[in-house]
Amino acid sequence: MKWCRFQIGDTVSYGIVEDEVRVIAVSGTPFETYTVTATTYPLSAVKLLVPVIPPTFYAGGLNYPEHVQWWAQYSGTPPRVATEPGIGYRTNNALIAYDEPIIKPKDASDEFQVEGELVAVIGKKARHLSAENALSCVLGYTIGNDVSQRTWQIQDGSLWRAKNSDAFKPMGPWIATDLDPNNLETTIRINGQVQIRFNTRHMLFNAASHIAKISRYSTLHPGDVVWLGAEGATPNMRPGDVVEIEISGIGTLRNSVVAEA
Amino acid sequence: MKWCRFQIGDTVSYGIVEDEVRVIAVSGTPFETYTVTATTYPLSAVKLLVPVIPPTFYAGGLNYPEHVQWWAQYSGTPPRVATEPGIGYRTNNALIAYDEPIIKPKDASDEFQVEGELVAVIGKKARHLSAENALSCVLGYTIGNDVSQRTWQIQDGSLWRAKNSDAFKPMGPWIATDLDPNNLETTIRINGQVQIRFNTRHMLFNAASHIAKISRYSTLHPGDVVWLGAEGATPNMRPGDVVEIEISGIGTLRNSVVAEA
Structure with a gap:
């Protein structure tokens, strides 16, 4: 099932996306109780919103082998050898939806990069899970672009503006359920x-x-998100570019890049 | 004015605290529009809640001179010489209200410390502020205890569990308006x-x-919070302790410490 959050007129609601062409409006949310209504819209007629505003926005660290190697070379630091996941955070001010513009700040250098990532969306309250039962709390998966300004990342020694400036966190287009997160093509x-x-x-x-x-x-x-990292060398994005991140079983997160006015 | 968020029975609402003995219930919130109602409760009859669940939970870094010196000595690292504020984050899972227990995890060492901090609560949407007009977006100030497990802080090289474990972020008791944040006694x-x-x-x-x-x-x-750091050497807390952080013009944030069951 594909859960979206959408706006039509002044009304915001959750919906179920069918065949990527139709949205069935739902009363309630997938995180609590909901009722499927009789109202349907063409997908092209609604504005997709960020599928959830997370209470806590978790982001894993360097989580793919080639990206670890690339980052070491790029930043001139030794490759990180991690024995367990790194847990960091991003911020809600930075979230934008499918088709909303990624804004490149005026003073950002050309090292303004895309990181396409799988995102786990938590569906229920959970504590003390094991790796074996951890996925039991997951509602589904969406796609994130962990936009990164590398000059700031290296210079600041903090991810504050490098990864959390306004419009640096596209997330969407929707949440897909019933997927195996360990075998998805990005x-x-x-x-x-x-x-x-x-x-x-x-x-x-x-x-x-x-x-x-x-x-x-x-x-x-419910609603917490966990971003799971990008692979390889991460390419620069320039104003005018259209960036698409496709993950099999979910769909495509598409955003254009604009220069700050 | 002192704004609290409180629960009585199953009802959660904002209220105005008068003379630290009475709460006048308010319909709406101080972040949007509100109406003062005719309903009043004795303060002792309501349960105070965390005064706001922040969309983004900002926390400054080492922000007082003696704390910078102490941390350098304690952690065996050179004192940080900062030319501008350090901006970090904390997480909402960790928030607890006035009088709720701080929980010391089973595997936490005795280096389980209190950091009493002034907290600015943002009242309106704001961007591109200068230091001169920055306070125009502030609704008021509350008190935070940035509970820190120092062994994990040093060992992990991350603040994840060191500062963001459940019940590590007491905040309250309420938000006081019309204060000069630059001259408050903690x-x-x-x-x-x-x-x-x-x-x-x-x-x-x-x-x-x-x-x-x-x-x-x-x-x-609206509702974002900015925690502003603690001074000096930060003392250990032990299960059974009652910790109070008083800031002039606001009030006292009080929490007991319990061992994880």
Whole structure:
């Protein structure tokens, strides 16, 4: 099932996407109780919103082997050898939906990069999960673009503006349920040209490991999201570019890049 | 004015605290529109809640001179010489209200410490503020205890469980408006004994500097909070302790410490 959050006129609601052409409006949310209504819209007639505003926005660290190597070379630091998932955070101010523009700040250098990532969306309250039962709290999966300004990332020694500036966190287009997060193909395109393809099975630490680790000390809540990292060298994006991140079984997150006015 | 969020029976609402003995219920919130109702409760009859669940939970870094020196010595690292505020994050899972217990995890060492902090609560959407007009977006101020497990902080190289485990972020008791954040006395007591006193005028970077810096790249939203750091050596807390953080003009945030079951 594919859950979207959408707006039509002044009304915001959750909906079920069918065949990527139709949305059936739902009363309630997939995180609580809901009722499927008799109202249907063409997908092209609604504005897709960020599928959830997370109470806590978790993001894993360097989580694919080639990205670890690339980052070490790019940043001139030794490759990180991790024995368990790194847990960090991003911020809600930065979230934008499918088709909303990624804004490149005026003073950002050209090292303004795309990171296409699988995102686990938590569906129920959970604590003290094991890697074996961790996925039991997951509602489904969506797609994130962990936009990164590398000059700031290296210079600041903090991810504050490098990854959390306004419009740096596209997420969507919807949440797909009933997927195996350990075998999904990710394809990243800029202006239709494939930049990189990778399978989620190459994650150093999978979705279940991240969720189990977080839940050792922190209660996961419905709507929390866990971003799971990008592979390889991450390409620059320029104003005018159209960036697409496709993950098999979910769909395509598409955003254009604009220069800050 | 003192704004609280409270529960009585099954009803959650905002209220105005009068003379620290009475709560006048309000319909709406201080972040949007509100109406003062005719309903009043004795303060002792209501359960105080965390005064706001922040969309984004900002926390400044090492922000007082003696704390910078102490941390350098404690952690065996060179003292940080900062030219502008450090901007980090905390997580909502960790929030607890006035009088709710701080839970010391089973596997936490005795280096389980209190950090008493002034907290700025954002009242309106803001971007591109200067240090001169930054406080115009502030609704008021509350108190935070940035509970820190130092062994994990040093060992993990991340603040994930060291500062964001469940029940590590007491915040309250309410939001006080019309204060000058640059001249407030903070007093930290454990079991009634004063541990440290300091004035917010000794911050390395004040509330306005933090807010202005964040707003250069990130839109601040109503309900966002900015925690502003603690001074000095931070004392250990043990199960059974009662920890009080008093800030002049606001009130006292009180929590007991319990061992994880």
